Amino acid sequence: MANPSPPGIAILGAGIFVKTQYIPRLAEISDLVNLKAIWSRSEESAKGAVEVARKHFPGVECKWGDEGLNEIIQDTSILGVAVVIAGQTQVEMSLKMLKAGKHVLQEKPAAASIGEIETAMTSYKNISTDSPCRPIWAVAENYRFEPAFVELKKLVEEIGDMMNVQLIIEGSMNSSNPYFSSSWRRNLDGGFILDMGVHYIAGLRMLVGCEVTSVSATTSHVDKTLPAPDNITSNFQLENGCSGVFVMVVSSRSPKACRLKGTVQLERGVQDGRHGYMATVYGEGGTSRTIFYPFSGVTEELKAFFRDISGTSKEQEPRLSYVEGARDVVVLEAMLESGARNGAVIPVKKF
Ligand SMILES: *[C@@H]1O[C@H](CO)[C@@H](O)[C@H](O)[C@H]1NC(C)=O
Ligand SMILES: *[C@@H]1O[C@H](CO)[C@@H](O)[C@H](O)[C@H]1NC(C)=O
Ligand SMILES: *[C@@H]1O[C@H](CO)[C@@H](O)[C@H](O)[C@H]1NC(C)=O
Numbered sequence: 001m002a003n004p005s006p007p008g009i010a011i012l013g014a015g016i017f018v019k020t021q022y023i024p025r026l027a028e029i030s031d032l033v034n035l036k037a038i039w040s041r042s043e044e045s046a047k048g049a050v051e052v053a054r055k056h057f058p059g060v061e062c063k064w065g066d067e068g069l070n071e072i073i074q075d076t077s078i079l080g081v082a083v084v085i086a087g088q089t090q091v092e093m094s095l096k097m098l099k100a101g102k103h104v105l106q107e108k109p110a111a112a113s114i115g116e117i118e119t120a121m122t123s124y125k126n127i128s129t130d131s132p133c134r135p136i137w138a139v140a141e142n143y144r145f146e147p148a149f150v151e152l153k154k155l156v157e158e159i160g161d162m163m164n165v166q167l168i169i170e171g172s173m174n175s176s177n178p179y180f181s182s183s184w185r186r187n188l189d190g191g192f193i194l195d196m197g198v199h200y201i202a203g204l205r206m207l208v209g210c211e212v213t214s215v216s217a218t219t220s221h222v223d224k225t226l227p228a229p230d231n232i233t234s235n236f237q238l239e240n241g242c243s244g245v246f247v248m249v250v251s252s253r254s255p256k257a258c259r260l261k262g263t264v265q266l267e268r269g270v271q272d273g274r275h276g277y278m279a280t281v282y283g284e285g286g287t288s289r290t291i292f293y294p295f296s297g298v299t300e301e302l303k304a305f306f307r308d309i310s311g312t313s314k315e316q317e318p319r320l321s322y323v324e325g326a327r328d329v330v331v332l333e334a335m336l337e338s339g340a341r342n343g344a345v346i347p348v349k350k351f
Contacts, residue, residue: 019052138320141199143203146297165244190332192227204246217233218233232336234339246335
């Protein structure tokens with residue numbers, strides 16, 4: 001059977017994440033996709049990203065401003081777009097593209113607030129009822145595709161009754177980090193806690209296999225070079241009756257990135273120069289075994305999106321659905337609200 005030609009896509013956005021993640025990861029799977037254009041509001045930044053991409057995709061075009069965006073919309077060879085812009089404007093851009101009939105892979109967070117999620121979901125429903133072929137709205141949350149989480153999820157199911165979960169994140173968001181001065185992240189309500197935190201909530205929800213029902217949190221602002229809050233400690237209640245604690249420090253002097261504790265433990269690590277997760281499973285009588293899983297979540301999520309838009313998969317990948325991304329945001333929003341209200345117990349909105 002002849003190989004169908006790979007789907008044409010465009011990247012909207014030309015920031016750090018596009019240059020350091022999207023382009024290199026797309027280059028690894030260049031047989032699955034045809035990167036046709038990179039767009040940014042300004043010509044200068046679009047050109048910067050196109051320069052990086054040209055080595056791998058010689059035909060990539062540089063587009064900018066309203067005119068460039070319209071050209072992408074008009075180009076019927078572009079089936080889908082990756083929306084990788086400021087968190088505050090992503091939903092608006094995604095909806096504009098969906099209305100134009102393009103499939104969308106939007107970067108997380110799914111939205112900047114619960115209010116935005118609600119309008120977004122109604123608007124999306126409206127679009128799909130109007131058009132004959134429903135464009136896909138996917139949220140790129142690479143944690144749902146990380147092999148460590150996929151494998152550990154199976155182990156957690158085998159172990160039996162869950163008693164308690166602890167998720168501790170000690171980040172390293174100081175001035176050496178390339179995202180430290182990102183203005184949109186600083187201006188987002190919830191700051192880095194929301195922007196970084198959605199990954200960890202995604203990982204948590206995936207591993208426990210159920211939803212968070214309510215939270216009670218304390219937040220504080222310790223490092224004044226960071227937007228508030230930068231420390232959060234939250235209790236959470238899970239649908240399965242189990243409870244747990246979520247601790248996140250945006251900038252720690254001894255960063256550990258992510259630790260999930262219990263009978264199974266997941267920790268960031270490096271092996272043979274590759275970054276990934278160390279998963280340790282504790283058995284009876286003090287035995288334990290550790291397995292290393294290098295990162296590949298971004299590549300896997302991109303592959304899944306391309307399968308979905310080229311119509312080669314039977315059903316749409318559920319881990320990419322917009323509602324999954326929205327569920328991560330509402331858990332963090334509830335934690336931030338609880339923190340602002342002295343630890344009041346806040347139910348998590350259901351979608
Ligand atoms: C969805 O469609 C209904 C009926 O056409 C309309 O009243 C509503 O304003 C639309 N909502 C959004 C968010 O577009
Ligand atoms: C930021 O954190 C990293 C990781 O802990 C550390 O190596 C680096 O020195 C820190 N930079 C500053 C400016 O504190
Ligand atoms: C915030 O986190 C830092 C790093 O773990 C810790 O030193 C500090 O005590 C925390 N502050 C509050 C108020 O919890």
